[in-house]
Amino acid sequence: MNRHTVSFTVNDQPHEVEVEPRRLLADVLRENLGLTGTHLGCEHGVCGACTVLVDGQPQRSCLLFAVQLDGAEIETVEGLAADEQGFHPLQTAFWEKHGLQCGFCTPGFLMSSKELLERNPDPSDDEIREGLAGNLCRCTGYVHIVDAVRSAAEAIREEQR
Amino acid sequence: MTDQIETLAPRFFGQRVKRREDPRFLLGRAKYVDDIVRPGMLFASFVRSSEAHARVRGVDIADALALPGVVDVLTGEMIADTSHPIRSDSTMPTWQGTGFPALAIDKVRFVGEAVACVVAEDRYAVEDATEAVIPDLEPLTPVANMDQATAADAPLIHEDWEDNHFIKRHVETDGFDEALDAAPHRSSHRFVMARHTGMPLENRGCIAEWDSAKGELTLWTATQIPHLVRTGLADALQIPENRIRVIAPDVGGGFGIKGHLFPEELSCSIMAIRTGRPVKWIEDRREHIIACIHAREHTHEVEVGYDDDGTILALKAHLQVDCGAYSVYPWTSTMDTGMALGILPGPYRIRNYYVDAESVATNKAPLGPYRGVARPAACFTIERTMDAVAEQLGLDPTEIRRRNLVRSDEFPYTSVTGLQYDSGSFIEALDLAMEKAGYQQWRERQQAAREEGRYLGIGVTTYTEQTAHTTQEFKKRGIPMVFGYETSMLRMDPSGQVTVNTSIHSHGQGLETTLAQIAADQLGVSLEDVRISFGDTSEVAYGSGTFASRSAVLAGGATDLAAGEIRAKLARIAAHLLEAAPEDIEFSGGRAYVAGSPDQGYSLAEIARMTHHNPQHIPEDEAPILESTRTYDASPGNGTFTNAALLLLVEVDAETGFVHLLDLVCVEDCGRIINPLIVDGQIQGGIAQGIGSALLEELVYDEDGQPLVTTLVDYLMPGTTDMPENFEIHHLETPSPFTVQGIKGMGEGGAIGPGALVASAVDDAIRPLTSGRVTSLPITPEKVRTLIEQG
Numbered sequence: 001m002n003r004h005t006v007s008f009t010v011n012d013q014p015h016e017v018e019v020e021p022r023r024l025l026a027d028v029l030r031e032n033l034g035l036t037g038t039h040l041g042c043e044h045g046v047c048g049a050c051t052v053l054v055d056g057q058p059q060r061s062c063l064l065f066a067v068q069l070d071g072a073e074i075e076t077v078e079g080l081a082a083d084e085q086g087f088h089p090l091q092t093a094f095w096e097k098h099g100l101q102c103g104f105c106t107p108g109f110l111m112s113s114k115e116l117l118e119r120n121p122d123p124s125d126d127e128i129r130e131g132l133a134g135n136l137c138r139c140t141g142y143v144h145i146v147d148a149v150r151s152a153a154e155a156i157r158e159e160q161r
Numbered sequence: 162m163t164d165q166i167e168t169l170a171p172r173f174f175g176q177r178v179k180r181r182e183d184p185r186f187l188l189g190r191a192k193y194v195d196d197i198v199r200p201g202m203l204f205a206s207f208v209r210s211s212e213a214h215a216r217v218r219g220v221d222i223a224d225a226l227a228l229p230g231v232v233d234v235l236t237g238e239m240i241a242d243t244s245h246p247i248r249s250d251s252t253m254p255t256w257q258g259t260g261f262p263a264l265a266i267d268k269v270r271f272v273g274e275a276v277a278c279v280v281a282e283d284r285y286a287v288e289d290a291t292e293a294v295i296p297d298l299e300p301l302t303p304v305a306n307m308d309q310a311t312a313a314d315a316p317l318i319h320e321d322w323e324d325n326h327f328i329k330r331h332v333e334t335d336g337f338d339e340a341l342d343a344a345p346h347r348s349s350h351r352f353v354m355a356r357h358t359g360m361p362l363e364n365r366g367c368i369a370e371w372d373s374a375k376g377e378l379t380l381w382t383a384t385q386i387p388h389l390v391r392t393g394l395a396d397a398l399q400i401p402e403n404r405i406r407v408i409a410p411d412v413g414g415g416f417g418i419k420g421h422l423f424p425e426e427l428s429c430s431i432m433a434i435r436t437g438r439p440v441k442w443i444e445d446r447r448e449h450i451i452a453c454i455h456a457r458e459h460t461h462e463v464e465v466g467y468d469d470d471g472t473i474l475a476l477k478a479h480l481q482v483d484c485g486a487y488s489v490y491p492w493t494s495t496m497d498t499g500m501a502l503g504i505l506p507g508p509y510r511i512r513n514y515y516v517d518a519e520s521v522a523t524n525k526a527p528l529g530p531y532r533g534v535a536r537p538a539a540c541f542t543i544e545r546t547m548d549a550v551a552e553q554l555g556l557d558p559t560e561i562r563r564r565n566l567v568r569s570d571e572f573p574y575t576s577v578t579g580l581q582y583d584s585g586s587f588i589e590a591l592d593l594a595m596e597k598a599g600y601q602q603w604r605e606r607q608q609a610a611r612e613e614g615r616y617l618g619i620g621v622t623t624y625t626e627q628t629a630h631t632t633q634e635f636k637k638r639g640i641p642m643v644f645g646y647e648t649s650m651l652r653m654d655p656s657g658q659v660t661v662n663t664s665i666h667s668h669g670q671g672l673e674t675t676l677a678q679i680a681a682d683q684l685g686v687s688l689e690d691v692r693i694s695f696g697d698t699s700e701v702a703y704g705s706g707t708f709a710s711r712s713a714v715l716a717g718g719a720t721d722l723a724a725g726e727i728r729a730k731l732a733r734i735a736a737h738l739l740e741a742a743p744e745d746i747e748f749s750g751g752r753a754y755v756a757g758s759p760d761q762g763y764s765l766a767e768i769a770r771m772t773h774h775n776p777q778h779i780p781e782d783e784a785p786i787l788e789s790t791r792t793y794d795a796s797p798g799n800g801t802f803t804n805a806a807l808l809l810l811v812e813v814d815a816e817t818g819f820v821h822l823l824d825l826v827c828v829e830d831c832g833r834i835i836n837p838l839i840v841d842g843q844i845q846g847g848i849a850q851g852i853g854s855a856l857l858e859e860l861v862y863d864e865d866g867q868p869l870v871t872t873l874v875d876y877l878m879p880g881t882t883d884m885p886e887n888f889e890i891h892h893l894e895t896p897s898p899f900t901v902q903g904i905k906g907m908g909e910g911g912a913i914g915p916g917a918l919v920a921s922a923v924d925d926a927i928r929p930l931t932s933g934r935v936t937s938l939p940i941t942p943e944k945v946r947t948l949i950e951q952g
Contacts, residue, residue: 037189103186
């Protein structure tokens, strides 16, 4: 099969990969680049576990081919923080509010929430639920996730004050 | 037991400690099985049956083998003589058993059954090659549901069986017929729970690796039960257990579904041995939906006898469970019927009971445990029955329950089926739920809404949850393996740090935190000083794993006992060094000291180092090692019983049939709580899954046994907007009189009640519009509309 060279940045690092046209962004992130924080739950665009930000917008990395992303800026969960000390307010809030159990869906929720709070820094609970309606979690029942996003929004607003 | 830690400070037990395992998940650095890469690794994929019931005439693998990157293709015929099928047999009368082969040999018995395994150099190549394998299947008449399976002329799914029953069971109390006949009122009901499943966000997956030099197999697999997988693999492959290492890494949700040995794990192991290279298989979602374990397909017919006050005098039940095509390892196909039969009377004082229960085989995916195992269906049936009796007598649904619930002064209470309810707060939980909800105000809101032409309804459900059942209970169930205990091996190293190796597995339950809380309290150290290790059979002592709401009780108990032993030894050594009596040694802040003189003591690091490196300073009769292994089986062994009461306010849109969840109040009593943050998370998650069972989730098959639900577009799971607008949890804490620390299990509880609860609320909402009642789950808008149209 013919191969294409694609260049993009992931978490501000430039990358160039040579891929088959059918190769998914999720597989490139996980296998070519070793960024296994992005998880695949359904590979048909429903569960949202594989959500990453592409040019600031949440996208399902299981529904994108890598060849579509030449020149794109991609952000994954690994870009949020290098360690516990540098946690993004969302990571701190998910930890404090117990917004995760098995952790499989968590990277997708963090990335969707990040974009949500950039777009709407002071969301109501309904807006948080609406904003995260594209991500499934099978463990938590979402109550603590909504608590975490609300709390992170407060922390970010406080930081910016 | 409990007095051992009363004196210790600081106390982590009972605190809302945030989870110690979280940073690796939040940083994207957890290691699930698909994140693991082995040198030279191949990828596996399965060719699956498109027929529900067919004879395998052959499998053409020639084209697939010729494709680029393909390394090997395996069929059932090729391994029929060398690998044993997975077998899990009950020891009870009437049992008819099955072998579940790694790959189908003579027949396929459900759509999705693995027919061939292909391995290739990468995942894309193996998917291409899978399509090139051509199974030659001669269709047989499919047996797609329990009616077809139990018909007089039904084709046999397993040809050496007498009929399509795994097992038939019957239990009857003395004088039952007379008791039922004497009841002033009787009514009959039929309740159905649709087939659905746990659907963890991470699909199944494994990597098998064969070390030909040592003759040793390593299997990384997404499982809740690493040791039981090892035993099952050893039996099937005829490799000694000490040559098999099973590692369960981070696991993305289990819910019972990942508590099995699967045929795919066998095939990958065989492929690793054949090719001499590591073989990875990662299931896709379609495979998971059609070929993994399904759950909870129950049909219950009941007849209930009661008096004018609503006291239940007799309960007769006929329970049927569609168990699919094969008996599952290690549970057998008796689990759902056995549990439903035992727990159907629930938290109520029912003394006359008659039950027939059947596990029926069909040409569908095998049925296995999913969070709650039969209790959601049993709760649905008994609670719907309570609602029906209340309605017939004109009683409030909370009142009928209060009149029949076991009272606090009756514990320990032995149920009609012989279960000993150790302690509880059945009526107190209901009262507190009503108080917290403002039950009367809800009734007023309902009335006001009706006057505006809106349909609000109030649902009520109470239940008891058998948890942490061990030897006595599993012995009774006739399962070949009695899941009687768990083990913790606790070690303090020369630096004074503590490692707990435990036989359970944590995949969301927060046991890396709760077990550390228990160990840290015993030893007076910080949580950071305790490392919890599990999942690797070469590191931890043998045990069953995590299921049946047992890990906090059993591994918690074992950890407490082992830590207590180390504490006692540290006290003896410290006493020797300080010339004091061991009983005068106290522990806190990582130090051991003479009571009342905190300065007169040693840090645990100093004692640990001295024990290992300067044993001349410790008592002569003490071995220079700080290690203890303890098992715990939570005697008397038929479980410790958690209870809950739930109230729910819904609004039903009469035009669309859509059910909107407004307010939910849960009062749960799971004994002494180790970590309220984690307990609340478990309740919320369980209730969310229960809401899925109540309103959304169904695995539909057609009359030919073809699955009609194959993606998450068809299989709807609750999302953020499906949850109640307001969700309150309150706790009562009635300790178990039997368990270490009075802990009860609670992991499954949340999932038990919502089916009954939502049905109760929907009926209450649409009562002015129809005489019909909800009798089956899920309650789709279409079903609600049908009831309303019936009028």
